[in-house]
Amino acid sequence: xxxxxxxxxxxxxxxxxxxxxxxxxxxxxxxxxxxxxxxxxxxxxxxxxxxxxxx
Amino acid sequence: xxxxxxxxxxxxxxxxxxxxxxxxxxxxxxxxxxxxxxxxxxxxxxxxxxxxxxxxxxxxxxxxxxxxxxxxxxxxxxxxxxxxxxxxxxxxxxxxxxxxxxxxxxxxxxxxxxxxxxxxxxxxxxxxxxxxxxxxxxxxxxxxxxxxxxxxxxxxxxxxxxxxxxxxxxxxxxxxxxxxxxxxxxxxxxxxxxxxxxxxxxxxxxxxxxxxxxxxxxxxxxxxxxxxxxxxxxxxxxxxxxxxxxxxxx
Numbered sequence: 001x002x003x004x005x006x007x008x009x010x011x012x013x014x015x016x017x018x019x020x021x022x023x024x025x026x027x028x029x030x031x032x033x034x035x036x037x038x039x040x041x042x043x044x045x046x047x048x049x050x051x052x053x054x055x
Numbered sequence: 056x057x058x059x060x061x062x063x064x065x066x067x068x069x070x071x072x073x074x075x076x077x078x079x080x081x082x083x084x085x086x087x088x089x090x091x092x093x094x095x096x097x098x099x100x101x102x103x104x105x106x107x108x109x110x111x112x113x114x115x116x117x118x119x120x121x122x123x124x125x126x127x128x129x130x131x132x133x134x135x136x137x138x139x140x141x142x143x144x145x146x147x148x149x150x151x152x153x154x155x156x157x158x159x160x161x162x163x164x165x166x167x168x169x170x171x172x173x174x175x176x177x178x179x180x181x182x183x184x185x186x187x188x189x190x191x192x193x194x195x196x197x198x199x200x201x202x203x204x205x206x207x208x209x210x211x212x213x214x215x216x217x218x219x220x221x222x223x224x225x226x227x228x229x230x231x232x233x234x235x236x237x238x239x240x241x242x243x244x245x246x247x248x249x250x251x252x253x254x255x256x257x258x259x260x261x262x263x264x265x266x267x268x269x270x271x272x273x274x275x276x277x278x279x280x281x282x283x284x285x286x287x288x289x290x291x292x293x294x295x296x297x298x299x300x301x302x303x304x305x
Contacts (some may be wrong), residue, residue, distance in 0.1 A: 001076045001079045002079060028090065032090075036090075036091055036094045036095070039091060040099075041169070043095055043200070
């Protein structure tokens, strides 16, 4: 898959390396800004409140 | 070696290619999972610290505070503490907790939803009492991730003070004890913890967070009692005078 993507990128080698790095950076940004905040609600580390009974 | 044998070695079969692609997907998922752990445990702290510093300085901008005497002489008695009314969903105070770090200044906001705890740190359980009121003023914050505000909640020692600055002035609480309970034990938030129906005679502060760190199996509860109070124009207590000054200049 990754080999195929790299082969498919246009241009000389140095250009393809830069494009590949930019693609990786884009994916990481996408993950950090949208995917991880959503995933975070299922994370086992973020609960610190206590169950409230009717006071 | 025949020509077809060379071809077979250099050009993978459909099965091999599928298997290779599947392996790549697994490796990718593994890396994404590691990235998520890094994001959650590390990056959210950076994000939250920035947001909370911002909220703190916005809140203290609007406050008037006297110079304080800066002396270590016995503090003057300003009588019973007034109640700070807590408006819905608003930041109403700043906590200074020397045991959590000499620069610990974090805002406290009404509500304990994830929107509050993830972004502005400490949240006040709206069903519980207000600062200065007889009963239990209870707050929650994350033990880790999103600023890990209460990371050191298990480190309190006898005599430790917890300071709360509001529009009205400075409330000084003294740590009393800490207990570990199940997440369902909401009775720690009662006006008198564990005693339904009992009439409160003191003003308490209850801090809750998760325990042990990196799990949500139990909750750690730290109790403190209101010890004294200073009106805003009398200035901050000597122990946090420098920190308050620094926070208000930011």
